[in-house]
Amino acid sequence: MQTTPRVEDFYTQHLEQTRSLTVRVDCPAKTNLTLEVGPTHEEWGGRHALDTIYCAVGVYDTVTATAKAPGSGFSLDLEGTHLGDLASSSSDMRRNHAVLALFAMAQAANREPDVALTITKRIPVGAGLGGGSADAAAAILAIDRLWELNWPIERLSEIAATLGADMPFCLTGGLAHGTGFGEQIEDIEAGSDRAHDLEAQGFTGEVLVGAYHAQLSTPEVYHTFDVVGAGEGDHNHLQAAAISLHPRSGRAIEAALKAGARHAFVSGSGPSVVAFVPDHATAQRIIDAWMQQDAADRIIRAKAPATPIIGVTQ
Numbered sequence: 001m002q003t004t005p006r007v008e009d010f011y012t013q014h015l016e017q018t019r020s021l022t023v024r025v026d027c028p029a030k031t032n033l034t035l036e037v038g039p040t041h042e043e044w045g046g047r048h049a050l051d052t053i054y055c056a057v058g059v060y061d062t063v064t065a066t067a068k069a070p071g072s073g074f075s076l077d078l079e080g081t082h083l084g085d086l087a088s089s090s091s092d093m094r095r096n097h098a099v100l101a102l103f104a105m106a107q108a109a110n111r112e113p114d115v116a117l118t119i120t121k122r123i124p125v126g127a128g129l130g131g132g133s134a135d136a137a138a139a140i141l142a143i144d145r146l147w148e149l150n151w152p153i154e155r156l157s158e159i160a161a162t163l164g165a166d167m168p169f170c171l172t173g174g175l176a177h178g179t180g181f182g183e184q185i186e187d188i189e190a191g192s193d194r195a196h197d198l199e200a201q202g203f204t205g206e207v208l209v210g211a212y213h214a215q216l217s218t219p220e221v222y223h224t225f226d227v228v229g230a231g232e233g234d235h236n237h238l239q240a241a242a243i244s245l246h247p248r249s250g251r252a253i254e255a256a257l258k259a260g261a262r263h264a265f266v267s268g269s270g271p272s273v274v275a276f277v278p279d280h281a282t283a284q285r286i287i288d289a290w291m292q293q294d295a296a297d298r299i300i301r302a303k304a305p306a307t308p309i310i311g312v313t314q
C-alpha cells in the first residue's frame with residue numbers, strides 16, 4: 001500500500017535553532033608597550049601619528065549576540081560592578097561602542113540590526129585599556145558568526161577602523177605593531193623574533209593592573225600632550241600628560257618599580273597603570289605597596305598577551 005512520506009523538516013528546525021543561537025565573545029583589554037606620538041594630521045581629523053606596540057591583556061569583557069524577531073530593533077543589557085560613566089542614566093545606549101559596531105555591521109551586510117546584545121564589563125572604563133574598543137571588536141566578531149557572514153579579518157578590520165583607532169587590533173589581540181593613527185596593524189606572530197625580543201625584555205607573563213574610579217578623556221590627554229610633551233625616557237609619550245591630570249598613576253608606577261616590577265607605565269591615555277612582574281613574590285610586594293599607599297582603587301592580576309575567545313551556545 002502506498003504510504004504518504006513523512007516530511008523530515010530540518011530547515012525550519014535550523015531556522016529556530018539559528019534564532020535561539022547566542023554567540024559569546026570574551027575580548028581582552030589592550031595596553032601599549034610603547035606609544036610614540038608624532039604630529040597631528042588634518043587628513044586624519046587632527047589625530048596624531050602613532051608608532052605603538054599593542055599588547056592584549058587578559059582582563060576580559062564578555063559580549064553576547066542573539067538574533068531578535070525581524071523589525072524589532074536592537075537591545076543592550078549592561079552587567080558588571082565597574083561600569084564607570086556607563087552606569088549613569090544619561091549614558092546613551094545608542095552611543096555604546098558595541099552598538100555602534102552592530103550598526104556598522106548591519107550597514108555593511110545590508111541587514112536590520114535586530115540583535116540583542118549583552119555586555120559584561122570587567123575592563124575598567126575610561127582607563128586607557130581599550131574597553132570600549134574591546135566591546136566593539138567583540139560585537140563585530142559575534143555578529144559575523146551570528147549572521148554566518150564568515151568575512152575575512154581584513155574586511156572586519158576595515159569596519160572596525162571606522163569606529164576607533166585601536167579597534168582593528170582588538171579583533172585579533174596578541175601583540176601587534178600599530179602605525180598611522182593606530183589603525184594600521186602588523187601582527188607580531190607568537191614565536192617570531194620580535195615576540196621573543198619583547199619576551200626577553202620582560203613584556204610577557206604576569207601583569208598587575210592598577211585601576212581607578214577616576215576616568216581620563218582620551219582627547220584631553222592628547223591635548224595635554226600637545227602642551228607638556230613626552231617625559232624623558234618614557235616609552236609611552238602620553239604618560240607625562242596622563243600623570244599631570246591624574247598624579248596617583250605616577251605614584252603607582254614609582255611604587256611598582258621600587259617593589260621590583262620589570263616595567264610599570266600608564267596604559268595608553270590612562271589613568272590605569274600596567275606593571276609586568278617577574279614572579280608571584282614581586283606581584284605580592286607591589287599589591288602590598290599599592291594598598292599601603294592607596295595608589296590604586298582596583299587591583300587586577302592578569303596574563304599577557306591574550307586573544308579573543310569566541311563561543312556559541314544554543
Ligand SMILES: C[C@@](CO)(OP(=O)(O)O)[C@H](O)COP(=O)(O)OP(=O)(O)OC[C@H]1O[C@@H](n2ccc(N)nc2=O)[C@H](O)[C@@H]1O
Nearest residue numbers: 047048128129130164165166181182218219222268269270
Ligand atoms: C590612546 C590610545 C592608544 O592606543 O588608546 P586608549 O589609551 O585611549 O585606549 C588610542 O590612540 C586612542 O585612540 P581612539 O580610541 O581612536 O581615541 P578616542 O578615545 O576615540 O578619542 C579620539 C580622540 O583622541 C585623539 N586622538 C586619538 C588617536 C590618535 N592617534 N590621535 C589623537 O589625537 C583625537 O583628539 C581624537 O578625536
Ligand SMILES: Nc1ncnc2c1ncn2[C@@H]1O[C@H](COP(=O)(O)OP(=O)(O)O)[C@@H](O)[C@H]1O
Nearest residue numbers: 096097098125126127128129130131132133135
Ligand atoms: N562598551 C563600552 N565600554 C567602555 N566604554 C564605552 C563603551 N561604549 C562607550 N564607551 C565610552 O567610551 C569612553 C572611553 O571608554 P574606554 O574605551 O573604556 O576607555 P579608553 O578609550 O581610555 O580605553 C567612556 O567614557 C565610555 O563612556
